[in-house]
Amino acid sequence: MNQQAEEILKFYERQGKPAGQEEILGALQELQQVLGCIPKEVQEETAKRLGVKPSFLSAFIKKYPGFKEVSAVHEIHVCTGPSCGSKDALKILRALEQESAQKERKEGISVKIVKGRCTRRCAKGPNIKVNGELCHHMTPEQAADLIRRL
Structure with missing residues (x-):
């Protein structure tokens, strides 16, 4: 994971666990902007850092058409x-x-x-x-x- 993505996760990790939908949405938007997509490995790390289940995060990504797992x-x-x-x-x-x-x-x-x-x-x-x-x-x-x- 690149340095910018790491900084994004550190910021949202400090917001408290489990993260609310607004924090999840904000983190995912920033990650996609930096990475161009949200690959599975990044999803797993994001879920861990935000205190949510990977399956919840994956469903969240699928719900929003602007997010993509593949660039x-x-x-x-x-x-x-x-x-x-x-x-x-x-x-x-x-x-x-x-x-x-x-x-x-x-x-x-x-x-x-x-x-x-x-x-x-x-x-x-x-x-x-x-x-x-x-x-x-x-x-x-x-x-x-x-x-x-x-």
Whole structure:
């Protein structure tokens, strides 16, 4: 969590526990302004600091259309055809899934992973497309690093 978000939570934490709806609303508005969204990890910390249940905070966020849990959505296509499939495409897929789950939880950045579409660049495989940009000769480590850099 960044320093501004930490300062926001410290301020509202001092207001008393459990926080009332006005304090919750104020804290969430400020957090979203600073972070661009309110990821699950931030929701959990906010609930703890304000003395409310995480499920209550999550419902509060869903009630107000201005709040969002995800700030950006990226799409990655993983070729799992015969050629790429024989070159660790499934390991790449698993690495992408694992790293994208952490990315969404910590930063609120969603990554949609689609498998099975052949890129017709079999000789350069394994191949993936990140937001339409083709990447060749991928390894599970390189794929995970791509997610971290999104």
